[in-house]
Each structure stands twice: as C-alpha cells, then as structure tokens.
Amino acid sequence: AQTVTQSQPEMSVQEAETVTLSCTYDTSESNYYLFWYKQPPSRQMILVIRQEAYKQQNATENRFSVNFQKAAKSFSLKISDSQLGDTAMYFCAFMKQEGGGADGLTFGKGTHLIIQP
Amino acid sequence: DTGVSQDPRHKITKRGQNVTFRCDPISEHNRLYWYRQTLGQGPEFLTYFQNEAQLEKSRLLSDRFSAERPKGSFSTLEIQRTEQGDSAMYLCASSLVFPRAQYFGPGTRLTVL
Numbered sequence: 001a002q003t004v005t006q007s008q009p010e011m012s013v014q015e016a017e018t019v020t021l022s023c024t025y026d027t028s029e030s031n032y033y034l035f036w037y038k039q040p041p042s043r044q045m046i047l048v049i050r051q052e053a054y055k056q057q058n059a060t061e062n063r064f065s066v067n068f069q070k071a072a073k074s075f076s077l078k079i080s081d082s083q084l085g086d087t088a089m090y091f092c093a094f095m096k097q098e099g100g101g102a103d104g105l106t107f108g109k110g111t112h113l114i115i116q117p
Numbered sequence: 118d119t120g121v122s123q124d125p126r127h128k129i130t131k132r133g134q135n136v137t138f139r140c141d142p143i144s145e146h147n148r149l150y151w152y153r154q155t156l157g158q159g160p161e162f163l164t165y166f167q168n169e170a171q172l173e174k175s176r177l178l179s180d181r182f183s184a185e186r187p188k189g190s191f192s193t194l195e196i197q198r199t200e201q202g203d204s205a206m207y208l209c210a211s212s213l214v215f216p217r218a219q220y221f222g223p224g225t226r227l228t229v230l
Contacts, residue, residue: 004159033217045160045208045221091159095217104150104162104175105210105219 002027002094006108013082014116020067021077021111023092031097034068034075035105040088048090051075053097079113087115119143121222123209129228130199137195138225142211149192150219151184152208153177160208166192167214199229 003026013019025034036048051059051068058066063083067076079086089112093105122141130136142149147168152160163182164174168189178184181199186192196203206226210219 035218037221044223045210047218047220050216050218093159097217104152104165104173105160106162107159109157110159 002029002096002106004092004094004106004108006090006092006111008111009109010112010114012114012116015082015084017082018078018080019082019113021079021090021092021113023075023077023108025073025075025092025094027073027094027096029096033095033097034066035093035095036064036066036075036077037091037093037107038086038088039091039110040085045091049077082115084115084117086113088113121209121211121220123207123222123225125225126223127226127228129230131230132199132201134199135195135197136199136227137193138207138209138227139191139193140209140222141191142209143220146211146213146220147189148212148214148217148219149186150210150212151192151194152210154206154208154224155204163194196227199227201229203227204229 005024032053034051038046038048049061063080065078089110091110092108124139150165151163154160166186181197184194206224208224210221212219
C-alpha cells in the first residue's frame, strides 16, 4: 500500500512571496504518477500539476513547479509570486501507473495555505 | 467540455434512510471514480469504473454501498440504511485511460441526522 505524507498542516505567506509545500510518499512501485490538487474553501478540487515518475524533468505550470526527487520519494510544490486566490487546501496525491489493485488516488492530509495581503 | 457534475449538491437524511447520488463525468472520459472526504482529511478512494465495468472497490466500500455505471456514462452511488458515520462529502472524478489525471466534480455533501 502507498502512503502520502504532508508534514505542514498550515502555512502562511505574504502576497507575492514564494512558498514551497512539502510531500513525501512511500511505495514499492517504480512507475507511478504524482499530483498536486488545490481545494479552495467550499469549492471543488482543482488539478494544479502532475508528474510522471519516469520523467526526470520537473513539471511546471505557469507559477507552479515541482521538485521531484524519485530516490528520496519527495515531491514538493513551489508557488511563485503567490496571489490571494492561491489560498486553499493543497493535497499531494499518488497513483500507480499500472493496474492490479486499487487504481484510485492516495491523498495526503493536506496543507492549508494562507496568502496574506 | 462542461466538467464533472454531481447531483444533488447537498443531502440531509435521517439515519436508516437510503440515499442515491449521481455523477456525470466529462463526456469523453471512460474512467469514473468515487471518493469520500471527511472534514480536515484528504479524499479516500471508494471505487472506480472503466466504461460500465466496476474494476476496483476499496475496503471502505461496505455492503451498504453500491455503485453503478449502466451505460458507461453517468454513475450512481447508493447508500442503504445510512448511519451518522456516513456523513461526508462524496466526490466523483473522471479521467481518460491515458493521461490519468483525474478531474473532480463539486461533490455531494451528505448529512445523516
């Protein structure tokens, strides 16, 4: 079974600052996907960024980028030039690449990110 | 592409009653997933379909829960004899086989009194 750990329950930064959210995972799989999702207050889960484990290049999406360290089983999210609208719960999630067993996402407990004006 | 939709958005029921939720996935997505999220936690996987076939069920899915996707399009999740512990947000997501990024609906918030 896979586990995902987010060690920062809450973080608070000033608008326009850069913030990094940490995520570590444990798996015996060699091929898998990793995701960051954003869940604003009372709103639906939004996919922020995804990373295929076989790709060495770190994924980027506009102000969002990841630092994927496969050997260390670490997958952190960096948000540059943070904006008030980035305030949300952020979830790190893992999914196996191949079938056999549960094919759903395994989520961490989340990090509540607050962007202060 | 109208996104994943779920109905109803909120449901309040009394303990012991049956409830049914509906999920309409993104039209070209052949995979559909159900998750449950309790307050302050990440979502937990319940089950998923590829087309009309239910391929995996979590141990969280007790025998009071049943899910269907009869024509490979929308899906329903039924909870029989609801208990207070069933109170949660029920999330639906859909994806292609590849890439497997899952896109979530707004959820159905269930309150069991």
